[in-house]
Amino acid sequence: MAKYPFAPQAAQRVQELDHRTTELESQEYAKILQRAEQRIDEAIKTKQVTLPLSFDDETELLSFPIAMMMVISSNDKSLKRTYALAEAKRAYTLLKQENRTKLVAIGHLFNWKIRPVEVYTKNLGSGALGLSLDFANYLKNSTIFHESKWKLVNRNMLSGEVFVTADEAARLLAEEVRVNIEKKLDLEMDIGLPLTLVSKVEKLRQLYTELRKLQEEEMPKEVVVESFPPCINRLYNTAIAQQHLSHIERFTLTSFLLNSGMSIEKIVECFRPTSDFSEKMTRYQVEHIAGGKGSRTKYKPPMCSTLRTHRLCPGSDKTCENIYGPLGYYKARLRTRPQETSEKIRA
Numbered sequence: 001m002a003k004y005p006f007a008p009q010a011a012q013r014v015q016e017l018d019h020r021t022t023e024l025e026s027q028e029y030a031k032i033l034q035r036a037e038q039r040i041d042e043a044i045k046t047k048q049v050t051l052p053l054s055f056d057d058e059t060e061l062l063s064f065p066i067a068m069m070m071v072i073s074s075n076d077k078s079l080k081r082t083y084a085l086a087e088a089k090r091a092y093t094l095l096k097q098e099n100r101t102k103l104v105a106i107g108h109l110f111n112w113k114i115r116p117v118e119v120y121t122k123n124l125g126s127g128a129l130g131l132s133l134d135f136a137n138y139l140k141n142s143t144i145f146h147e148s149k150w151k152l153v154n155r156n157m158l159s160g161e162v163f164v165t166a167d168e169a170a171r172l173l174a175e176e177v178r179v180n181i182e183k184k185l186d187l188e189m190d191i192g193l194p195l196t197l198v199s200k201v202e203k204l205r206q207l208y209t210e211l212r213k214l215q216e217e218e219m220p221k222e223v224v225v226e227s228f229p230p231c232i233n234r235l236y237n238t239a240i241a242q243q244h245l246s247h248i249e250r251f252t253l254t255s256f257l258l259n260s261g262m263s264i265e266k267i268v269e270c271f272r273p274t275s276d277f278s279e280k281m282t283r284y285q286v287e288h289i290a291g292g293k294g295s296r297t298k299y300k301p302p303m304c305s306t307l308r309t310h311r312l313c314p315g316s317d318k319t320c321e322n323i324y325g326p327l328g329y330y331k332a333r334l335r336t337r338p339q340e341t342s343e344k345i346r347a
Helices: 008-017 027-046 057-073 077-095 100-109 135-142 166-185 195-217 230-240 247-259 264-271 279-289 304-309 326-336
Strands: 114-121 125-134 161-164 222-224 344-346
Touching: 008 057, 027 057, 027 077, 027 195, 057 077, 057 166, 057 195, 077 166, 077 195, 100 114, 100 125, 100 166, 125 135, 125 166, 135 161, 135 166, 161 166, 230 247, 230 264, 230 326, 247 264, 247 279, 247 326, 264 279
Parallel strands: none
Antiparallel strands: 114 125, 125 161, 222 344
């Protein structure tokens, strides 16, 4: 329960301990509050909650619901998503170390139809040990992954069951954990937190806001084409190759280029080679997406799930794993690109 505090048994155990929020300011809770604050701090700074090398079960168990209450009270949707993902990464690190029996037991917590199997596969040969998962459970949690291996057409399936390795099952379970925690963080909380916790929440919320601003300011003055995600790279090449782009394709490309630091003038020039180019209309649309016209809202590009819905995802590469949008991909590639070989465009 300390390892997997999102489990129903863990919640039941917390209720049995009968701890009250009105008592959280007492000295006996100091260690638990410190760990709860650490969980959120790690989520903000490193995007993953770690499991301390040395910990006691009760502190680890109780710190989770307190951290959840603190994140809920922040009223920051982005922080909620960040925290849910960080806890899911923590779960994945632990799940990878579990045997198949434990993975099946944890899968049952989420009403999964899952069982250990031994099958023959083209890639692994005979006697491959893995797990068989109902295709509905598989599809629910695999759609967020971009690699081709997760596509159902590329899986071994028999009688409605999909074969997965233990590591793949752990990854799918981690996604289930993320969604489960996100749903809980979206619940309304009518429990007033002690002033001590309120001040801690405000401190963490400000830290998150400052780091987000810093990350946004990290965009280089030159747009690095080599760091574009596959979807944007295809749209960008289509535009400069004088080919037609649909409305959603234009919006996606324009909003991405604006948020990556490219100027309005440069973006207008990108669309100039297209066959249906109208400078007046193009300039208005770009300025509108940039927040200079209409609602005065600067738009961000659609998330990966939306792009897949509109069939704008041409396929993925390794960087796409755990990425939820084109800008996240771009920032990830910028951090790892070879500085001296990148093709750049002056913003």
